[in-house]
Amino acid sequence: MTSRERLQRALLREPTDRVPVSTYELVGFNSKAFENREPSYRRLMDAVRAKSDCVAMVEPSSNETFLCSAHPVEMEVEERTEDGRRIVRRILHTPLGELTSTVETIQGVVTSWTTEHWCKTPEDVDRALSVPYVPLRYDFSEVRRVRAEVGERGIVMTSLVDGLLLAAELMEFGDFTVWATTEPEHFERTLRILHERNLENVRRMLQDEVVDLYRICGPEYATPPYLPPSRFRELVTRPDSELVDPIHAAGSKARLHCHGRIGRVLEAIADTGADALDPCEPPPDGDVALEEVKRRVGHRMCLFGNLELRLLEMSEPAEVRAAVRRCMEQAKAGYGYVLMPTAAPIGIPLPRRTEENYLAFLDAAEEYGAY
Structure with missing residues (x-):
């Protein structure tokens, strides 16, 4: 059974020869990804290519200028370096006034931090929404390149966002929760506007080209304790069910991405119609054991995850092997489970402990995953 067949059957909760294994953002078959160009990751990525089933994450590029829109905007960009940090500040001139945002990056860490969000008040949100909506156009060159590299060794997945994420990330997290709680009508109106923009863009994307799987990000912003169930x-x-429907109509699958405490909203997640759920975090980061997730929604969704990245970065190989075995004991039966870490390392160089623990994870998955 090829990795592609194994993953496709798992998404359908059909029998496979073994539990599929994904290394999440560590993608073995994308030659441009940092992990395949960074020497300290070489040994690990050789093992990833040999022992896992690739879910290659790649998105088409677009002509987006701001907030789901291709409408021309006037934006100034200021850059500076300070104490090893690259700081980029943007000033956006909207029809209703000026907005500013600041993003920082640190050398040797493959991520970024938004230290100033576009909106500080609901009035700022209205300014953001005053930028007219023009639907996006997409370029699938990178998607096609990665698909060719992956071949039968896995599937291709594109990440989407939902209206909740678009609304929430306009503000700093604490400000978002206050806004959503104290001004629910304004927040929900914003979400509806952004959802309609996003949905139209997704429809256009699907008309142009379709990949194997779409990951929908954003639901975690409405989980406890941030907002009530x-x-x-x-x-x-x-x-989100309105995002899932056109994905299904195009012949593809949808995977809902939701960190955190999902115990009180599991059935509501399944009711979106999504085919899969990730990353199914165990306590204490989550609030429900994998075996309970499997019992409650495993007959409706394929489950991805449950192996905490913290374990892979901080523990010992014996603990990792024990955790892999527990995952298999709780979710392997009945098919429809993909063993996967809840995140991926982003530091350069890759620490030796993380490398050894990942190798233990891959070996244990091979040992305990066969049906």
Whole structure:
């Protein structure tokens, strides 16, 4: 059975020869990805290519200028370096006034931090929404390149966002929760506007080209303790099901991405109609054991994850092997499970402990994963 066949059957919760193994953002078959160009990752990535099933994450590029829109905008960009940090500040001139945002990066860490969000008040949100909406156009060159590299060794997945994420990330996290709680009508109106923009863009993307799987990010912003479970169906289930429907109509699959405490919203997640759920974090980061997730929604969704990145970065190989065995004991039966870490390393160089623990994870998956 090829890795492609194994993953496709797992998404359908059909029998496979063994539990598929994904290394999440560490993608073995994308020659341009940092992990395949960084020497300290070489030994690990050789093992990833040999012992895992590739879910290659890649997105088409677009002509987006701001907030789902291709409308021309006037934006000034200021860059400076300070104490080893690259700081980029953007000043956006909207029809209703000026907005500013600041993003920082650190050499040797493959991520970025937004230290100043575009919006500080609901009035700023109105300024952001005053930029007219023009649908996006997409370029699939990178998607096609990665698909050719992957071949039968895996599947291709594109990440999407939902309206909740678009609204929430306009503000600093604490400001978002206050806005959503104290001004629910304004927040929900914003979410509806952004959802409609996003949905139209997704429809256009699917008309141009379709990949094997789409990951929908954003539902975690409505999980406890940030917002009450009573609002989850309104903010996530209904709008995200409208994203899932055109994905299914195009012949593809959808995977909902939701970190954190999902125990009180599991059925509402499944009611989106998504085919899969990740990363199914165990306690204490999550609030529900994998075996319970499997019991409650495993007959409706393929489950990805449950192996904490923290374990892979901080523990010893014996602990990693024990954790892999527990994952298999809790979710292997009945098929429809993909063993996967809850995140991926982003530091350069790769620490030796992390490398050894990843190798232990891959070996244990091979030992305990066969049906």
